[in-house]
Amino acid sequence: MYNxxxxxxxxxxxxxxxxxxxxxxxxxxxxxxxxxxRIGKFFEMQVTGTDQATVIEKVEAICxxxxxxxxxxxxxxxxxxxxxxx
Amino acid sequence: MYNxxxxxxxxxxxxxxxxxxxxxxxxxxxxxxxxxxRIGKFFEMQVTGTDQATVIEKVEAICxxxxxxxxxxxxxxxxxxxxxxx
Numbered sequence: 001m002y003n004x005x006x007x008x009x010x011x012x013x014x015x016x017x018x019x020x021x022x023x024x025x026x027x028x029x030x031x032x033x034x035x036x037x038r039i040g041k042f043f044e045m046q047v048t049g050t051d052q053a054t055v056i057e058k059v060e061a062i063c064x065x066x067x068x069x070x071x072x073x074x075x076x077x078x079x080x081x082x083x084x085x086x
Numbered sequence: 087m088y089n090x091x092x093x094x095x096x097x098x099x100x101x102x103x104x105x106x107x108x109x110x111x112x113x114x115x116x117x118x119x120x121x122x123x124r125i126g127k128f129f130e131m132q133v134t135g136t137d138q139a140t141v142i143e144k145v146e147a148i149c150x151x152x153x154x155x156x157x158x159x160x161x162x163x164x165x166x167x168x169x170x171x172x
Contacts, residue, residue: 048119
């Protein structure tokens, strides 16, 4: 069993109005020194697989086909082995 | 300058219907072995600060006051120092 986290964000070339809106709200709250705010989606899941390579292959296929819009979004992921309960 | 990532997810006690919906869609695409899918928001930003402790204090205040709903959501964050361009 593997713990997987997927991070989906807009491609750097794509404007992120939501990120700019949140950055503006933060500044209006009086916080200074916040810049380059970008917002994305974050997926946590558990994935079964015989080995890490198989799990990564499955995760990439799921991202390409469902979790990320290839036209506007990019994704990265973390995969950690979870010790099965003995 | 520090790179900060904030991950906001529902508290474990809160039902995540969106996560279950995506998990169902993944299974209908024919992928097996996916469980415990939970979805959240992901914020990337740059934060100026004299030291890591100051930045962490600022990030926690921003999360408590804006990015996370304390009733239903929990958050965690990563803070990395970015080498300023010489």
